[in-house]
Amino acid sequence: MTITGNTQVFMIVGDPVAQVRAPEIYNHLFQRHNVDAVLVPMKVPPASLAGFVRHTMAAGNVGGMWVTIPHKAAMQNLMDRCDPLAQIAGAVNAVRRGDDGAIEGALFDGLGFVNGLDYFGIPLAGRRVLVVGAGGGGQAVAAALAQRGVGHLAIYNRTAARAAELVARLAPVFGNIVSVAESADPAGYDLIVNCTSQGLKADDPLPVDVLRVDEGASVVDIIMTREPTPLLKACAQRGIAAHAGFEMLVQQIPEYLKFFGMTDLAQTLQNDLTEVRSLLYPK
């Protein structure tokens, strides 16, 4: 990788940033596919975020930003405009300058998730879906599921008010296919998605009672751990189709590249995501 005065610069903005893997992954792709761009980490304290975004996005060769913890929600408030998924979820993970100079935000978490369902061969049209957890992940996933179109979308959250709040944001856009679930009981659903943090620790209780999952239903756990989560293991024992959340990250990569105008590279990768998967999850 050779950085020159002509190289377009992208930033991944977080605090901390030591853990981010995006620079390794994207710089590898830029280099391998001859895109003259570089992605660098930027450890931006929350108090500086607004000024940082305004002033770095005014730099002529800054192409945009990847946004990570803890800035996704705060960043959404700084945008001149956002795509509907970002607006509903109240978060952005990508920022660019529009042709008119406006700062535009987008959120690809949910889009990556539903693209992942396509990859797993899980149909959505007419299906009944339960999303467990209405935090950042749950909001992004629920908005994308509603946008893609499902038969019914029920949202459960331990603190019920949070689920109600999310439904109140989704219903005006997507109508009465969305409702609050009174419990996390998975019975009667075709797809159950864990968007809680239950499963991050090995001794966490399961987010849903796997014995109550319908035969033929699918389960996805968006928790990203190297080892299968307790939920995925319990499903496997019962012979229920269950998938890890990793694919959500894989599928976001072409979306980011499209957003930043790298359409050729996005298309190449979308045709074959093997390279991306092996970069994200080296054997």
Added chain:
Amino acid sequence: MTITGNTQVFMIVGDPVAQVRAPEIYNHLFQRHNVDAVLVPMKVPPASLAGFVRHTMAAGNVGGMWVTIPHKAAMQNLMDRCDPLAQIAGAVNAVRRGDDGAIEGALFDGLGFVNGLDYFGIPLAGRRVLVVGAGGGGQAVAAALAQRGVGHLAIYNRTAARAAELVARLAPVFGNIVSVAESADPAGYDLIVNCTSQGLKADDPLPVDVLRVDEGASVVDIIMTREPTPLLKACAQRGIAAHAGFEMLVQQIPEYLKFFGMTDLAQTLQNDLTEVRSLLYPK
């Protein structure tokens, strides 16, 4: 070069930036000498400079900035503190965060220049020096020559007021070794330095009358062109020792690295600048 979340990020700030060669040179050095740092270009419009510096220098993993045209003078005004050379010349080309969080500036143009004189074997103690041109380059060179200690330093500028202004800034620090030269006549000087832009174009008149240069005197032209400047050619014809300004850039590189805390790399390069010269001026 692998950029991770732990990589320290440096920026070269200019407008335009397409022409800058620093990213290629320094990233090559970082990679070859295992320094986990990256230097990226930043095209910052003058109106954004103040906000840009304040907000990017607040990012925890930003190590500092290289500063180039047109920001060197404006940047000096944005610093919490500066080294004496930057203060006298009213310009900085390097910016870092001090241990107390203050933003510190330094100017290495002049230091690179006098280090280059050492490399050429041109002595300074007790010598009479004429600097022709009191613009940005002249100011940096004059301040560094005065700081290093010369017998006498005369400054000529076509617009005399500008030379007088520079002398007025130098005299309080370095005393009456500094004066305004009434003409660009090189007779009576041991060292003559061209800091004007005369010689950038092939048909420019010479900045000094080479026939009037003392035998045994040295001439340095800080104009950086691939071909020897008309001044250097005229000196060569008369058998006068004359040197191009390139070495000024070479000698600045270890100074930048020291300033940014990369002392081991700075020392390694200072011991043998061959690698740096071949990077800057590939055959």
